[in-house]
Amino acid sequence: MAYIEWKDDLATGISVIDSQHKRIIHYINQLTDALRLNDNILTGEVLINLIDYTLSHFAFEESLMEEAHYHAANIHRQTHDAFRNKITDYQKRHEKGEQVTDELFQLLNIWLMNHIAEDDSSYVPAVRENIPGINTNQKQGWIKSKISEFFK
Ligand SMILES: [Fe+2]
Secondary structure (H helix, E strand, O other): OOOOOOOHHHOOOOHHHHHHHHHHHHHHHHHHHHHHOOOHHHHHHHHHHHHHHHHHHHHHHHHHHHHOOOOOHHHHHHHHHHHHHHHHHHHHHHHOOOOOHHHHHHHHHHHHHHHHHOHHHHHHHHHHHHOOOOOOHHHHHHHHHHHHHHOO
């Protein structure tokens, strides 16, 4: 499995979102390493971090879309819901003792990366238009308070 590299076509141009997406890619690459090393303990730890971070990121994105009055925020949220449901299913199967790491890795690697590359670009115009200071100091207070709300 090859590492995922950050490419400019993944960029939304919204710096706070791009840095969160880079962090997700970092976790996916750590998972690749853990699977390659066949290290179950490390794999479990990375998976927990990756899932936890991704779910916080989704909550952050949803609140950004709401702040931007993005018209298709509900559809985007439903896409996140589908992902959240899949993750919960995998967690339940894992608790029952099933080996789900490879499937879960595929989901994170393929679905999540497609979501970043395709779906996330859709809310960018609304964010740019309705939150014009998003990349400047002007919105740092709002960003900080949302980050402390969602990223524990
Ligand atoms: Fe998203």
